[in-house]
Amino acid sequence: MDFNEQQIERYSRHIILSQVGVEGQQKLLNAKVLIIGTGGLGAPAAMFLAAAGIGTIGLVDADNVDLSNLQRQIIHQTKDVGKQKVLSGKETINEMNPDVNVVIYNTFVNSSNILEIINDQDYDFVIDGTDNFAAKFLINDACVMAKKPYSHAGIIRFNGQLTTYIPDNDTACYRCMFKEPPPEGAVPTCREAGVLGVMGGVIGTMQATEAIKYILGVGESLAGYLLTYDAFDMEFRKVKINRKSNCPVCGDQPTIKELIDYNGPVCEL
Amino acid sequence: MKVTINGKEKQLENEVNVLELLAINDVEMPEMVSVELNGVIVDRDDFGSTIIRENDTIEFLYFMGGGSVGF
DSSP: OOHHHHHHHTTTTHHTSSHHHHHHHHHHOOOOOEEESSSSSSHHHHHHHHHOOOOOEEEEEEBBGGGGGGTTTTOGGGTTTBBBBHHHHHHHHHHHHOOEEEEEEEEEOOOOTHHHHHHHHHHHHEEEEOOHHHHHHHHHHHHHHOOOHHHHHHETTTTEEEEEOOOTTOOOOOHHHHHHHOOOGGGGHHHHHOBOOHHHHHHHHHHHHHHHHHHOOOOOOOBBBEEEETTTTEEEEEEEEOOOOOOTSSSSSSSSSSSOOOOOOOOOO | OOOETTTTTESSOOOOHHHHHHHHOOOOOGEEEEEEEETOOOOOGGGOOHHHHHHTEEEEEOOOOOOOOOO
C-alpha cells in the first residue's frame, strides 16, 4: 500500500524517526491491537494507538459510559454518558483517524469467549486495560495459552504498574509474579480505593508504547520486568522478575490447562 | 543488619521471616503483596519459614487491579 499525501503529512513525525520510517509506519497501519477494557487504561491506550495509525483496533467492554468515568476515561465525552463504551470509543477513534478500522465487542471477557475474541482478527498484541483480578488472570492465561504478546497493567490511588509478556521468550507472566488472585476480602472495594485520574493516562500510554515498539520490532520491552510508578513520591522502579519454571500456567509442567472464571468484585477502572 | 527493600536500604535488628518483615514494614494487607527475595518470588506458603539475611534484596510487589468509584 502506498501512502497518500494526507497520510504522509499525518504520520510525518513518525516517518522522520529513523526507528520508524515509512516501513515502520506501514507496519503500524497493517497491525492489529486488541484492547480489553475501555476505561482508565484502555481509553488513553486506544487514543494513542489510533493516533499512531494502528490499522485495526479491537475494543472489548460491556459497560455503558457513566458520568463518574469521565474523570479519567478520556475517550468518552459528556455527550456519551449512557452510551455503550465500545461505541463511544469507536466514534472518538473514527473522528480522530479515519485510517483505523475499529472492531467492537460489546461484552466482558470470560473463559468461553476470550480465545475467540483474541483470535477473531488474529491480533498482534493485546492490552489488558481491565480493572479486576478475575479478568487480569483470565487475560494472562489466555495469552499464555494462545501465545499472544500482551501488556498487563494496574492502577490504584497514586500507583501504577505494568509488564509485558512475550511468548516463547522465557518471559515471566503475570502468574509468575502473582500466583493467584488475592482472597476476596483482601481487595479494597472500588469505592474505598479511588484512583487519580492521570494514572490511567500515564500507564495506559506506556502500554500503547509497548505495543508500538513490539510491532516495530525496536527497543527494549518490559518483558521480564515489572515497572512500578509511584506518582505521590514521583518514583519509577523497574524490577527484574524471572520466569518461574514451576509457574502454574507458563511453567515447564503447567497445571492450569483450561481457562478459569474467578469470582470477584468488578468495578470500573 | 542491612537489607534493601524496594530499592531503599533498611536496617533490621534481627533476622526475621517474611511475615515478620511485612509486619515491620507496616504492610497492611500481606495478602495483597508478592515478595521477591534476591530475584526469586517466595511462595506465599513459605513466608513464615523464609528467613531474611544480611544484604538480602527484597521487593514487595503489590496487586493492582483498579480502583475507583464505579458501578
